[in-house]
Amino acid sequence: MSLKNNDKQVYDLIQKERKRQAEVLELIASENYTSKEVLEALGSVLNNKYAEGYPRKRYYAGNEIVDQVEELAIARTREAFDLPIDWHVNVQPYSGSPMNLEVYNALLEPGDTIMALDLAHGGHLTHGSKVNVSGKLYNFVHYGVTAKSERLDYMEILKLADQHRPKLILSGFTAYPREIDFEKFRDIADKVGAIAMADISHIAGLVSAGVHMSPIPFFDVVTTTTHKTLRGPRAGIIMCKDKYATAIDKSVFPGSQGGPHENAIAGIAVAMKEAKTAAFRKYSEQVVKNSKALSKALQDFGFRLVSGGSDNHLILMDLTGKNIGGKDAQNLLEKAGIILNRNMIPFDKRSPMDPSGLRLGTAAVTSRGMKEKEMSKIASWIAAVITDHSVAEQVKEEVKRFTKNFPAPGL
Numbered sequence: 001m002s003l004k005n006n007d008k009q010v011y012d013l014i015q016k017e018r019k020r021q022a023e024v025l026e027l028i029a030s031e032n033y034t035s036k037e038v039l040e041a042l043g044s045v046l047n048n049k050y051a052e053g054y055p056r057k058r059y060y061a062g063n064e065i066v067d068q069v070e071e072l073a074i075a076r077t078r079e080a081f082d083l084p085i086d087w088h089v090n091v092q093p094y095s096g097s098p099m100n101l102e103v104y105n106a107l108l109e110p111g112d113t114i115m116a117l118d119l120a121h122g123g124h125l126t127h128g129s130k131v132n133v134s135g136k137l138y139n140f141v142h143y144g145v146t147a148k149s150e151r152l153d154y155m156e157i158l159k160l161a162d163q164h165r166p167k168l169i170l171s172g173f174t175a176y177p178r179e180i181d182f183e184k185f186r187d188i189a190d191k192v193g194a195i196a197m198a199d200i201s202h203i204a205g206l207v208s209a210g211v212h213m214s215p216i217p218f219f220d221v222v223t224t225t226t227h228k229t230l231r232g233p234r235a236g237i238i239m240c241k242d243k244y245a246t247a248i249d250k251s252v253f254p255g256s257q258g259g260p261h262e263n264a265i266a267g268i269a270v271a272m273k274e275a276k277t278a279a280f281r282k283y284s285e286q287v288v289k290n291s292k293a294l295s296k297a298l299q300d301f302g303f304r305l306v307s308g309g310s311d312n313h314l315i316l317m318d319l320t321g322k323n324i325g326g327k328d329a330q331n332l333l334e335k336a337g338i339i340l341n342r343n344m345i346p347f348d349k350r351s352p353m354d355p356s357g358l359r360l361g362t363a364a365v366t367s368r369g370m371k372e373k374e375m376s377k378i379a380s381w382i383a384a385v386i387t388d389h390s391v392a393e394q395v396k397e398e399v400k401r402f403t404k405n406f407p408a409p410g411l
């Protein structure tokens with residue numbers, strides 16, 4: 001209550017954002033509503049503590065309690081991902097971008113070759129985009145999806161790998177609506193002698209719940225943010241085989257970071273406990289069911305989906321032929337209380353600022369208890385607004401009334 005009394009300006013902005021989050025349909029594929037418990041850990045006194053180093057090897061005094069927090073987060077991460085005994089966990093990365101750079105820095109030299117999915121086909125900025133430090137420091141070779149299926153073609157990836165002999169092959173994507181066959185990636189990495197790394201930031205919750213194949217039995221290093229389908233705090237973790245542990249730990253601290261954010265690490269501990277529950281497994285199953293239901297309903301309204309559907313939490317809609325680009329569609333839907341983001345589609349003829357696609361995800365709406373029936377309703381609103389722009393304001397009011405019936409966790 002002291003924020004309300006002592007800094008009304010910030011308090012009011014937080015209340016407005018709380019109201020906004022409650023009254024919209026949140027379809028950004030990388031967002032979610034974390035629990036009150038995770039928020040409590042994030043807003044705790046753990047924020048005050050400097051703890052450079054690792055549990056029981058810190059550079060500052062007074063870390064008796066935060067050592068226990070960090071060890072708990074590590075132990076619960078091991079359980080949530082069913083980590084083998086010879087795997088190591090680092091829970092200190094501040095978030096996804098530092099996390100990936102910390103892995104490259106640990107295992108490679110500048111100029112080394114990495115293979116990853118093209119950003120325009122569903123990769124991430126830290127997977128070697130020219131405008132990101134990853135693309136400046138390392139020699140990225142990008143694979144893509146095929147023009148016909150808009151899915152990964154593992155034979156093509158193998159051919160490319162054979163040609164370029166990368167030191168590291170990266171899989172795990174931000175806009176790929178299909179299940180990834182990590183076993184096939186392992187085969188490719190073995191054939192060319194590369195390290196196999198997966199960035200499962202988008203699908204981590206699904207992997208933990210067992211509704212998406214896990215890379216852990218096959219891979220060497222797995223990174224993930226903890227705030228997407230995993231529904232935790234904004235943070236990152238690195239899981240790796242023990243033989244990489246020292247290099248990874250050194251790369252995180254002191255290689256790239258200073259004091260870990262122990263409040264976020266406590267949030268990870270809380271989220272990992274939640275991820276082990278039967279309720280979370282059920283939630284994750286529903287995320288996928290909802291994504292399939294939303295895909296089907298959008299297709300019934302005449303929208304083309306990249307790859308023809310979804311196996312995970314994510315859908316990529318192609319607006320080609322709809323007389324509207326991604327940027328205008330994103331803005332128009334925002335006016336209707338439907339929040340999503342514009343996105344490149346594979347082989348897009350438009351620009352990244354105004355691409356042909358929209359990316360949608362079902363993690364957040366599923367956290368509000370919405371099911372298949374509600375997905376049909378959402379698709380009908382999207383179709384109505386894209387067909388007749390003048391109904392946006394009216395839909396916004398309907399969305400406001402509708403969302404009242406589905407309280408979001410943590411708000």
Ligand code: DSN
Nearest residue numbers: 029030096124174175
């Ligand atoms: N920005 C995230 C996403 O939206 O997918 C990835 O870091």
